Amino acid sequence: MCADQIPLPRTTRRRAIEILLGGGVLASLASFLYPVLRFLAPPPVADLGGDEVVAAKVGDLKPNSGEIFRFGSRPGLLILESDGTYRALSATCTHLGCTVQYRSDLRQIWCPCHNGIYDLSGRNVSGPPPRPLDAFDVHLRGDEIVVSRKREA
Amino acid sequence: MAMLRNKVCRIVAARFAFLAGSLALAACLSYGQAVNSCLDCHSAMPAPLGVTQDKFSQDIHAQKGLTCTSCHGGDASSYDPTQSMGRKAGFKGKIDRRQIPELCGSCHSDPNLMRQYDPSLRTDQLAEYHTSVHGKRLATGDTKVAVCIDCHSVHDIRPPSDPRSTVNPVNVATTCSRCHSDASYMKQYGIPTDQFAKYNTSVHHDALAVRGDLSAPTCTTCHGNHGAVPPGVDKVQNVCANCHVFQAQMYAKSTHSKAFQEKGLPGCVVCHTNHGIQMPSDAMLGTGPAGVCMRCHAPGDHCDRARAAILANLTQLDGTIKQADDALRVAESSGMEVSEARLNQDQARDALTKARVTIHSFQTAFVDQDVQAGMKIAATDLKAGKDAMIERNHRRIGLGLCLVAIAIMLVGLWLYIKKLAS
Amino acid sequence: MFAALYGWLDERLHLDGLIAPLRHKTVPTHRLSYWYFFGGITLFLFIVQVLTGILLLLYYRPSANEAFESVQYIMTRVQFGWLIRSIHSWSANLMIFTAFVHMFSVLFLKAYRRPRELTWVSGILLLFLVMGFGFSGYLLPWNKLAFFATTVGTQMAGQVPIIGEPMMVFLRGGPQVTGATLTRFFGFHVAVLPGLVVVLIAIHLFLVQRQGMSVPPKVEAAWAANPSLRREMKFFPNFMLRELMAWYVAIGALAALAALFPWNLGVKAEPFASAPAGIKPEWYFLFMYQTLKLIPSKVWIVDGEVLGILGCGLAGLFWLLLPFFESDKPARTRTWITGLGVFALVYMIAMSVYGYVAK
Numbered sequence: 001m002c003a004d005q006i007p008l009p010r011t012t013r014r015r016a017i018e019i020l021l022g023g024g025v026l027a028s029l030a031s032f033l034y035p036v037l038r039f040l041a042p043p044p045v046a047d048l049g050g051d052e053v054v055a056a057k058v059g060d061l062k063p064n065s066g067e068i069f070r071f072g073s074r075p076g077l078l079i080l081e082s083d084g085t086y087r088a089l090s091a092t093c094t095h096l097g098c099t100v101q102y103r104s105d106l107r108q109i110w111c112p113c114h115n116g117i118y119d120l121s122g123r124n125v126s127g128p129p130p131r132p133l134d135a136f137d138v139h140l141r142g143d144e145i146v147v148s149r150k151r152e153a
Numbered sequence: 154m155a156m157l158r159n160k161v162c163r164i165v166a167a168r169f170a171f172l173a174g175s176l177a178l179a180a181c182l183s184y185g186q187a188v189n190s191c192l193d194c195h196s197a198m199p200a201p202l203g204v205t206q207d208k209f210s211q212d213i214h215a216q217k218g219l220t221c222t223s224c225h226g227g228d229a230s231s232y233d234p235t236q237s238m239g240r241k242a243g244f245k246g247k248i249d250r251r252q253i254p255e256l257c258g259s260c261h262s263d264p265n266l267m268r269q270y271d272p273s274l275r276t277d278q279l280a281e282y283h284t285s286v287h288g289k290r291l292a293t294g295d296t297k298v299a300v301c302i303d304c305h306s307v308h309d310i311r312p313p314s315d316p317r318s319t320v321n322p323v324n325v326a327t328t329c330s331r332c333h334s335d336a337s338y339m340k341q342y343g344i345p346t347d348q349f350a351k352y353n354t355s356v357h358h359d360a361l362a363v364r365g366d367l368s369a370p371t372c373t374t375c376h377g378n379h380g381a382v383p384p385g386v387d388k389v390q391n392v393c394a395n396c397h398v399f400q401a402q403m404y405a406k407s408t409h410s411k412a413f414q415e416k417g418l419p420g421c422v423v424c425h426t427n428h429g430i431q432m433p434s435d436a437m438l439g440t441g442p443a444g445v446c447m448r449c450h451a452p453g454d455h456c457d458r459a460r461a462a463i464l465a466n467l468t469q470l471d472g473t474i475k476q477a478d479d480a481l482r483v484a485e486s487s488g489m490e491v492s493e494a495r496l497n498q499d500q501a502r503d504a505l506t507k508a509r510v511t512i513h514s515f516q517t518a519f520v521d522q523d524v525q526a527g528m529k530i531a532a533t534d535l536k537a538g539k540d541a542m543i544e545r546n547h548r549r550i551g552l553g554l555c556l557v558a559i560a561i562m563l564v565g566l567w568l569y570i571k572k573l574a575s
Numbered sequence: 576m577f578a579a580l581y582g583w584l585d586e587r588l589h590l591d592g593l594i595a596p597l598r599h600k601t602v603p604t605h606r607l608s609y610w611y612f613f614g615g616i617t618l619f620l621f622i623v624q625v626l627t628g629i630l631l632l633l634y635y636r637p638s639a640n641e642a643f644e645s646v647q648y649i650m651t652r653v654q655f656g657w658l659i660r661s662i663h664s665w666s667a668n669l670m671i672f673t674a675f676v677h678m679f680s681v682l683f684l685k686a687y688r689r690p691r692e693l694t695w696v697s698g699i700l701l702l703f704l705v706m707g708f709g710f711s712g713y714l715l716p717w718n719k720l721a722f723f724a725t726t727v728g729t730q731m732a733g734q735v736p737i738i739g740e741p742m743m744v745f746l747r748g749g750p751q752v753t754g755a756t757l758t759r760f761f762g763f764h765v766a767v768l769p770g771l772v773v774v775l776i777a778i779h780l781f782l783v784q785r786q787g788m789s790v791p792p793k794v795e796a797a798w799a800a801n802p803s804l805r806r807e808m809k810f811f812p813n814f815m816l817r818e819l820m821a822w823y824v825a826i827g828a829l830a831a832l833a834a835l836f837p838w839n840l841g842v843k844a845e846p847f848a849s850a851p852a853g854i855k856p857e858w859y860f861l862f863m864y865q866t867l868k869l870i871p872s873k874v875w876i877v878d879g880e881v882l883g884i885l886g887c888g889l890a891g892l893f894w895l896l897l898p899f900f901e902s903d904k905p906a907r908t909r910t911w912i913t914g915l916g917v918f919a920l921v922y923m924i925a926m927s928v929y930g931y932v933a934k
Binding site for chain 3 (some may be wrong): 020028032036038039040041042043049072073149
């Protein structure tokens with residue numbers, strides 16, 4: 001009877017250790033598992049890689065107009081010609097790096113910085129630019145306009 | 154031997170021997186080449202009569218099969234000076250400066266002839282030259298002005314595409330400066346001689362000579378080459394407009410265009426100067442030494458207020474872009490990934506560039522439009538940078554929690570181990 | 576509940592027979608027994624690599640066009656992607672470091688001596704494979720630094736006489752480093768090397784289990800003289816719990832490193848651009864790289880780089896077979912092996928520091 005009433009430091013201590021261990025295991029496992037579980041869930045924006053990008057949707061562009069889109073780390077220019085052909089090129093002017101635009105009056109690509117002009121295939125036809133613009137491939141996927149880099153060697 | 158008794162015969166014989174010997178020598182020396190008696194003698198002569206084979210072989214005319222006689226006349230096959238340089242052979246000697254343009258033009262203005270050599274070459278140089286200041290002054294008898302050989306050199310003329318050519322774009326300014334920077338030479342004409350020195354400090358020179366951008370302007374781009382004339386005060390903006398299209402379009406529609414025209418002021422040059430054009434800065438809109446507006450406008454008037462508003466706008470955008478750049482830099486160095494925002498910064502900078510072009514409309518509203526577009530982007534990027542730092546702090550809190558959990562675990566384990574040991 | 580589960584498994588697998596030896600396994604305790612943890616820490620870090628590697632595999636794309644962008648995607652879009660990737664990169668470096676510490680501790684504590692030569696051999700092979708992991712993994716983000724480091728590294732491999740050129744072409748998947756190299760390195764990194772390493776780890780652990788922990792010769796001699804001095808602790812649970820503590824510390828360190836110093840991404844590789852100045856390999860290759868740079872370009876008639884590569888190869892071979900060089904007079908050879916070990920350690924550290932600060 002007396003033994004039951006004397007507080008047993010060993011038991012309390014054991015309980016403390018059990019709580020610490022149990023709590024520690026749970027807490028540490030939770031802090032490991034939480035990021036892993038969140039990682040496994042795919043993010044809302046599915047990445048198509050640096051290979052291709054959805055530049056726009058069909059209907060976004062009017063015939064004989066152009067639009068800038070982001071491709072990887074540089075801007076690109078998407079053009080819808082009057083006959084319905086889509087063209088996509090790099091929008092970085094090869095002269096001093098300004099962003100070019102589509103001129104519906106000239107039906108050519110124009111750089112406003114120093115009046116450089118490229119044709120719709122990207123060839124530099126007038127003004128300072130020393131090299132043509134890189135051209136990209138364009139396909140339609142449903143109602144998405146997908147721009148991809150030309151196949152690498 | 155009997156012939157040698159006669160003095161005349163001796164002279165003839167000596168001449169004959171000389172001729173034979175020279176011929177033999179020339180034959181040996183110019184084995185495989187056509188005989189060119191001119192070069193053979195003149196290559197050994199000192200200046201100004203000296204022209205070496207080495208030098209002349211560099212000449213485009215020599216490479217196309219022309220020789221000394223094509224311009225100077227004479228007979229290159231003979232070593233007898235009376236024959237090779239005789240009037241019968243059409244020898245012209247040193248061409249008089251006043252006749253040089255016509256001499257060059259005798260081939261270079263003949264399309265039928267030039268077509269045989271290079272159909273894409275122009276043949277209007279002589280006609281242009283006649284309209285130029287140099288051409289007009291030459292016609293009045295001034296031989297100090299430039300003629301063909303002064304720019305194109307002579308006897309070692311290279312095509313302009315050759316980097317060593319005196320008329321290659323990179324070298325044109327130096328060629329012009331040979332006269333136009335010589336104060337004593339130009340004294341009688343009463344025009345400045347500091348253009349070359351000024352041009353060398355300019356942004357165009359930097360583009361052409363330092364960055365190697367052959368599309369950048371040099372003297373001939375604005376003044377013309379064969380028809381060289383200063384553009385004329387009222388035509389300056391047409392020349393600049395060839396490259397700086399947007400600025401020119403806006404300027405043409407602005408109040409300044411008409412005002413400058415009426416006052417006979419040279420358009421773009423009023424603010425930007427002509428030869429020593431520096432990279433423009435926002436300080437040009439200011440009231441300091443670099444400020445251009447206050448040279449004409451009175452402080453406090455309507456234009457001064459517009460100037461101040463435009464400057465404030467641009468400064469605001471520039472400042473926001475820099476702020477965003479700083480925030481992104483700090484975020485990046487803390488390990489956050491902000492490449493998308495960095496890319497958008499390019500667009501913000503493009504907007505700033507566009508706004509600076511729009512200054513030439515001299516309308517606050519237009520500039521403001523461009524500035525606001527840029528501000529939106531820069532503000533978004535600044536927010537992205539700040540958000541990245543907030544995210545970084547969240548990560549550190551998460552780390553802290555995790556470390557606390559680990560610490561609890563470690564304490565628990567240690568106590569348990571201690572307990573097992575006892 | 577655990578007893579019921581144990582009973583169910585025991586009925587089918589006869590666990591007692593398997594577990595009994597583990598229950599009796601002991602670990603000697605002495606002044607230097609803390610070094611025993613490093614093998615386990617290296618193993619733990621390898622497990623972390625496998626787990627984070629599998630997670631990264633869910634999003635990574637091994638083609639030249641997409642590799643960089645996919646790692647960027649992991650770092651920016653995937654939830655906690657930055658954490659998994661940074662842990663993977665940090666753990667890789669930490670694992671190589673602890674592997675070296677483990678090797679040197681085994682060397683100085685003379686645990687390689689008879690009869691544990693094969694454990695040493697399998698361990699050194701593991702070290703080479705782990706460095707291969709580091710080399711192949713480094714290229715996978717396809718950034719500028721990695722691209723050129725791989726070019727330089729494979730080019731050095733190509734310097735070996737006769738077999739060097741085919742070996743280099745094999746490694747690169749062609750004469751130059753291209754997207755084919757990336758795919759190939761990916762295959763090495765996630766399939767070939769893991770397979771080899773798992774087999775070698777199994778051998779290595781099996782040997783350790785069979786032979787028990789080695790005790791340094793001086794301690795062994797002291798215990799032989801006076802058996803009452805012998806101290807041991809049970810592997811299970813005493814040593815295991817201490818090992819677990821070390822593993823938790825390792826996780827904490829990794830989490831801190833990943834959160835405070837996330838691994839950076841760099842810029843995407845451009846195969847046709849010229850190499851940036853001052854390209855250096857990762858720190859664990861620096862000592863070799865710096866040594867090669869110091870060798871004159873021609874030594875007598877032999878090309879300096881070839882001499883260097885052959886020298887490194889020979890040194891590696893010698894290191895692999897080190898236990899077999901211990902002669903009948905163990906005391907003497909152990910002294911010079913210790914001396915050699917000290918020299919190697921100091922040399923590696925000095926060369927690595929030199930390589931790091933040199934231009």
